[in-house]
Amino acid sequence: MAARFYRWLVRLHPPAFRDRFGAEMLCVYTEADCGERPRLLADAALSLARQWLVRSRYWIVGGAVLAALLQITVTGTVWLGAARRALTRWLPDPALSKDSSAQSGVLLLGAGLVCAVLLLITALSSLVVRAPRRK
């Protein structure tokens, strides 16, 4: 049971690390004394968090996404208010300017375009941030 859990923890490591050291980690586990194994399980769990969060640099992408969400929330609130006022003033058809569903459609389209651009920037930055791996 514990051995299966250990294998599962090793399997959850980032692919590059798992392919390079996974078999060796399992080999060490089978060689270790039974008394050592609980410590090896804890070590594998810590290693899992460390490899995903620190070494793989995914935390940078996560931070960028959080920062982007914060910006969207703050500036989006301001932008929506301003855009709604501008639409009411500039729409050529007075009937259309009073139609809140038409306004919402235009705003949704704009918001969708902004989100698409932000997603594209996040995806591109994640490609740039990922450091070149050895061999």
Next chain:
Amino acid sequence: MDDIESWLPLSTAVLHILLALAGQERHGYAIMTEIARQSGGRYKVGPGTLYGNLDRLLEHGLVEEHDRRPADDDPRRRYYRLTKFGKRVLNAEADRLAQVVKEVRTHLAPATGRA
């Protein structure tokens, strides 16, 4: 990270890993047992910590994989050894630690004398 100074001071795990490989090439489990022996059992590393650090040491050329292995060995095992650069880093850390010990002795000596 390709100059010696940028590695100093070494973390406890890296210092012990380099020290374990200083004498001879070893596989992962042998490195772990050697570290436990060196520290009198007071410091132990698990495979996650060991291979996480080995990954970095291999990447920066302090340690390299060694092809030679006993014929009847477990094929999953890989052997590692110190490179020349790794030896230089370990020597620099030993010099740094010697300086620290010297400082400690200098500062503790008068107090010990007074006691």
